[in-house]
Amino acid sequence: MxxxxxxxxxxxxxxxxxxxxxxxxxxxxxxxxxxxxxxxxxxxxxxxxxxxxxxxxxxxxxxxxxxxxxxxxxxxxxxxxxxxxxxxxxxQQNFVNNFTHELKTPVTSLKLFLETLSKHQLSRSEQVKCINYMIQDVVRLSDNIGRILDLAGIESNSYRGDFIETDLVEAVKSFCKTNYHLFPECIITVHNISGKPYVYPVNTYLFEMFLMNLLTNAVKYNDSKVPTIDISFDLQNYNLHIRVEDNGIGIEKSQTKKIFGKFYQVGQYKDMTAKGSGLGLYLVRNIARIHNGKVVAESKGIGKGSVFTLKLPYKTG
Structure with a gap:
């Protein structure tokens, strides 16, 4: 302030x-x-x-x-x-300003491409290129609107949804494979040293939203030539730890707890400014809570990457 x-x-x-x-x-x-x-x-x-x-x-x-x-x-x-x-x-004022920008930018882009298609005779390759850009804008717009619509339900103390026993290792691998096109220049690896399946009741929709937000942030706040994300599984003291580690811009120690706040956005870093609506990590924290777990953030400092760990209560048979 x-x-x-x-x-x-x-x-x-x-x-x-x-x-x-x-x-x-x-x-x-x-x-x-x-x-x-x-x-x-x-x-x-x-x-x-x-x-x-x-x-x-x-x-x-x-x-x-x-x-x-x-x-x-x-x-x-x-x-x-x-x-x-x-x-x-x-x-809240910052959120309104940033979220308005997040909505206005893809709408403006869509309008520009539609005007281009209507006023000019373009080759098929150029049309496909414009359409692909438009699809990206629509996806971006849909994601932002979806976060707002999901917010009320996720904030409630008793989320009503189906929780299915799921092998989390396979679920993460499947998610990364299915959505690899969203992170084309990013190297994503999944490690499970034990080789054992970790079955846990999860809401598939929320769990995928959890992963999407973490992976999107790992790429968005990254100035490396090749963004890398390492996802690992580890069982510690009856808690399953799912670690999402990246080589991004890192987090100041004073910010590791604040970043999960509603509408909170980290300030400028080098030539980068705060991005997004400030809801992504807030949703991540609440999704973890809904699954009886918690998520914590760690970083060795600015420019040294960050680690987000989802801790779920887990008892071996």
């Missing part, structure tokens, strides 16, 4: 707390001084203490301190709520 946006409210908050604390200190100081003066008068004129002095001085001070503490807590809560609200507004 831009410092100029949040520095001012923090200054106001700190000044308010200091003013309230100073008021409390001065009140207690004044109260003690007045009590001391009254005690002097009582002693000098031999007056009954109960007539002049309050018997619950420190009780009053304690109650006052508690009330001030509650006020401070309320101020802090309101401040944090407003700060979170502003952060959420900013994230």
């Amino acid at each position: 831009d410092q100029s946006k949040w520095f001012y409210p923090i200054i106001v908050f700190m000044l308010s707390v200091m003013a309230l604390a100073t008021s409390l200190f001065l009140y207690i100081y004044w109260y003690i001084r007045v009590s001391s003066g009254l005690k002097t008068i009582v002693t000098k004129f031999n007056i009954e203490p109960s007539v002049v002095l309050e018997s619950y001085t420190w009780v009053v001070i304690l109650v006052l301190s508690v009330l001030v503490g509650i006020i401070l807590l309320g101020i802090f809560t309101i401040f944090m709520y407003n700060l979170k609200t502003y952060q959420l507004y900013r994230i």
